[in-house]
Amino acid sequence: MATTNVVPSITDFEDLARKYSMGMRIILEGAQSETGRTPKEVIWTKNKAKLYHYQPSQEKRYRVPILLIYALINRAYVLDLMPGNSLVEHLTNEGFDVYLLDWGTPGEEDKHLTFDNYVLDYIPRAIKKVLKRSQADEITLLGFCMGGTMTAMYASLFPDAPLKNLILLTAPTDFTPETLGYYGIMTGKEHFNPDRLVEAFGNIPGELVDTGNRIVKPVTNYVGTYVTMWDRILHDKPMDTWLAMNKWVNDGVPFAGDTFKQWIREFYQENKLVKGEIYLRGRRVDLSNITCSVLNIAGSKDHICTLPQSEATMRLISSQDKEFLVLDAGHVGLLTGGAAKKNLWPRMQHWLERHSQ
Amino acid sequence: MADDTSSTPVDPLELWKRWNETTSKAWLNAMQTNVQATKNPYDLYHSWVQKAGENGDKGQDEMKYNPSRMMDPTTAWRVWFDSTMDIWRRASQAGGDPLGMTSQWLRIMEESQAKLLAGSPLTIDPFTLFKEWYDATSEQWSKIVEEAISSKEFLASTRPFMESFSLITNVFRQANVEYFKQLQLPTTLDIASVAELVVHLEEKVEALEDVLETIEESTTTFATLDALADLKTRVEQGATAEQLASLEKHVEHAATSRQLTALEKRLEQGATTEQFISLDKRVSQVENKLDTVLNLLEKLNKKMAEPASVTPARAVKKAADKPEAKGA
Numbered sequence: 001m002a003t004t005n006v007v008p009s010i011t012d013f014e015d016l017a018r019k020y021s022m023g024m025r026i027i028l029e030g031a032q033s034e035t036g037r038t039p040k041e042v043i044w045t046k047n048k049a050k051l052y053h054y055q056p057s058q059e060k061r062y063r064v065p066i067l068l069i070y071a072l073i074n075r076a077y078v079l080d081l082m083p084g085n086s087l088v089e090h091l092t093n094e095g096f097d098v099y100l101l102d103w104g105t106p107g108e109e110d111k112h113l114t115f116d117n118y119v120l121d122y123i124p125r126a127i128k129k130v131l132k133r134s135q136a137d138e139i140t141l142l143g144f145c146m147g148g149t150m151t152a153m154y155a156s157l158f159p160d161a162p163l164k165n166l167i168l169l170t171a172p173t174d175f176t177p178e179t180l181g182y183y184g185i186m187t188g189k190e191h192f193n194p195d196r197l198v199e200a201f202g203n204i205p206g207e208l209v210d211t212g213n214r215i216v217k218p219v220t221n222y223v224g225t226y227v228t229m230w231d232r233i234l235h236d237k238p239m240d241t242w243l244a245m246n247k248w249v250n251d252g253v254p255f256a257g258d259t260f261k262q263w264i265r266e267f268y269q270e271n272k273l274v275k276g277e278i279y280l281r282g283r284r285v286d287l288s289n290i291t292c293s294v295l296n297i298a299g300s301k302d303h304i305c306t307l308p309q310s311e312a313t314m315r316l317i318s319s320q321d322k323e324f325l326v327l328d329a330g331h332v333g334l335l336t337g338g339a340a341k342k343n344l345w346p347r348m349q350h351w352l353e354r355h356s357q
Numbered sequence: 358m359a360d361d362t363s364s365t366p367v368d369p370l371e372l373w374k375r376w377n378e379t380t381s382k383a384w385l386n387a388m389q390t391n392v393q394a395t396k397n398p399y400d401l402y403h404s405w406v407q408k409a410g411e412n413g414d415k416g417q418d419e420m421k422y423n424p425s426r427m428m429d430p431t432t433a434w435r436v437w438f439d440s441t442m443d444i445w446r447r448a449s450q451a452g453g454d455p456l457g458m459t460s461q462w463l464r465i466m467e468e469s470q471a472k473l474l475a476g477s478p479l480t481i482d483p484f485t486l487f488k489e490w491y492d493a494t495s496e497q498w499s500k501i502v503e504e505a506i507s508s509k510e511f512l513a514s515t516r517p518f519m520e521s522f523s524l525i526t527n528v529f530r531q532a533n534v535e536y537f538k539q540l541q542l543p544t545t546l547d548i549a550s551v552a553e554l555v556v557h558l559e560e561k562v563e564a565l566e567d568v569l570e571t572i573e574e575s576t577t578t579f580a581t582l583d584a585l586a587d588l589k590t591r592v593e594q595g596a597t598a599e600q601l602a603s604l605e606k607h608v609e610h611a612a613t614s615r616q617l618t619a620l621e622k623r624l625e626q627g628a629t630t631e632q633f634i635s636l637d638k639r640v641s642q643v644e645n646k647l648d649t650v651l652n653l654l655e656k657l658n659k660k661m662a663e664p665a666s667v668t669p670a671r672a673v674k675k676a677a678d679k680p681e682a683k684g685a
Contacts, residue, residue: 046563047556108549109556125563182507191512192519200523200530218506219499227491234484 019233026229031246036077038089040100044129048104051126052076053133054092061095062356064164065134067127068100071146072118073209073255075248076102079144081336082244090345096352097134101126103253111202111257115150116280118259123154124161131162138164140356144335145170145305146263149273152313156289157280165355166319167348168296170305170331173287174312175271181303182216187268194264198257206252214249216303221249245332274312290317295351297325297344299334323351438470554640561647568654575661 026032044051068079068088079100080088091098101122106113127139139162143151148171155166177184186192197204214221225246232239255263266272278285294317298310307326314324327334327343334344445463505511537544 047559107552108545109552182503185507185512186515188512191516193516196520196523200526215506217499218502219495223491224495227488230484231488 016234023230023233026243026246027226030250031243033082033240033243033247035075035082035244035247036080037083038080038086038092043099043133044126046122046125047110048106049122049126050102050104051129052100052102054080054088054098054100058092059095060097062097062353063136064138064140064356065097065099065130065136066091066140066142066352066356067130068098068142068144069123069147069151070100070103070144072103072259073146073206073252074144075251075253076100078248078335081248082240085241085244085336085341087335087340087345090341091349091352094349096356097136099126099130099133105253106203106256108202111198113256114258114262115153119150119153119157119280120283123150124158127161127163138162140165140167140352142167142169143171145172145331147171148310149173149267152287152290152317153273153278153280153285155292156285156287157283159289159291163292165293165295165352166290167351168294168310168313170298170302170310170334171296171313172267172305172309173316174274174309175267176274176308177271179306179308179312180268181306183268183304186212186215187264189269192264192269194261198261201257203254203257204260206254209255210250210252213252213304225249241337245336248332274316287313287316288318291319293321293355294319295323295325295348297327297334297348299329299331300326301328301330302334304331442467442470551637551640554637554644558640558644558647561644561651564651565647565654568651568658571658572661 038054040052040054041056042050043053070076070079080086083089088098088100103118103122127141130139131137141151141155141163143149143166148168151166152168152171152173155161155163175184177188180187197208201208229239229242229246231237232242266278270277272278273285273287276284276286276288294313296310296313298305298307300307311324314322325347327339329339329343333339442463534544534546
């Protein structure tokens, strides 16, 4: 772009037109990016879910395998965004044996699935398969966002499971309205009835979930994102990371109807988890049953899972070996991008090295 | 313009002048011919247009007599601020701003003006100017918008909106289902119900796999010679592992995505509801058969868990007594 008083040439206009067209294509068609590229093998499937084993031919230096569990409203690639910017790739390159449970996309026939199914059927089976495949006796579970809440519930329901470590990455457990920020106001009982939406849609469309997440920071998400995009395009800055991250935030999956109701009612509106009032198939979820080593990570700028929401876990669990790590990042920036490479990845890696022998 | 510039490069300054002249004058004429009609509620709009016109004239004069000064970004910004802030001031004074957005915006503008004009020399690149403005104001804007969407008025309106939105979506959905029924075509719900059966089948196969794995584990870990001999006989009498694996394969094949795609294709080609019901029945039958196999295996598994009481000699005899059971 011109920065002086010189009259722009035709070439400048052509260049501007090309950049304008590129930007408009992104706005109209959505960000296109090839994500989830770390080599992997599917070792088990259940309904729409798939269990991946990453870089199986890579040499493993640590005996305890890691199983990654992400949120039901995301895609699996959020943990394997793109080469050079992927937590999965980083861990496998460092010699860890990494597995990931991809939830897939629920169909109309899955609208009755609940956390009972995910926590009591999917996660235990996946753990069994990982242990069999890796021929290990113990496992590390790493849960991201809602996936962290689910792994915490699993750990409390199966205190005798071969669970060596639990890593919770921006995982909310406390849903006290005062800690929730705008989510608390938006999902309040007096304003929001999840039953109506489920009656209408069956599964809650991904776009609706994405909108709900974006509206918490409307100016940043609806204007700021595109200001950054035009800035990068017009000033010839690399677009890869922006495209991948934008794809992530606009690529939500449908939320199984009954799980959505459970999530809003029992977690957001009634805050049952910290009270020990969540029951999955009649089994009480008591977080004080968790005794394994725990690394709990939160972002100080995270508005999707606020700091107090994840901090509460520390006082609820019974683990002797537990650490709470707060990083100066938001929900997405914590996991990917330059800051994650400098902060999250090396710190998590060092913790895992000490706990994976 | 075409006459003058056909053989020379386009002068963007000239283009801008022409555009400004044409549009601002056109708007002014339109508004002035109908002043009475625009008193209220378009008074603000009218004044904006008028101001834009005056400003356009001012800008054109500036460009005519001192183009380099006009292209100085600081001057350009000052002119822009002077004209637009006056409009916002008037709007703020005119009332009709229940959320206080206009007065907030005015405050932001004043702060931005001070911030931008006190800084280093500005660039002519319009996007960079906009980005600087965005960076200077976005935090305040965010605060205002977040306060607005957290207000009681806004939240009170969300529930009825969501309810009516859900209701309309539901009505359309129901209407579509009825329409498809009339046409004797399967709906999404019909396909979902078959898919649900396939999911149930898969669960049963998985349960079978579980039982087999348990058998495998228990035989490799705890089985004594007695129990092994007895197990051999029992498995031979019932289903062999090979057969079970083949059964599992069959069931898995039944639910491959290729077949599901073929099913979908057939449905698209016009499968009727009757055909669909027949398919549904067939899947149910397979499911029942699997239930039977599963029960048998569970019984077998339970028996295996009991302490072994047969001697090797007895077991071998038992196996020898019933050779016809092989391959059952």
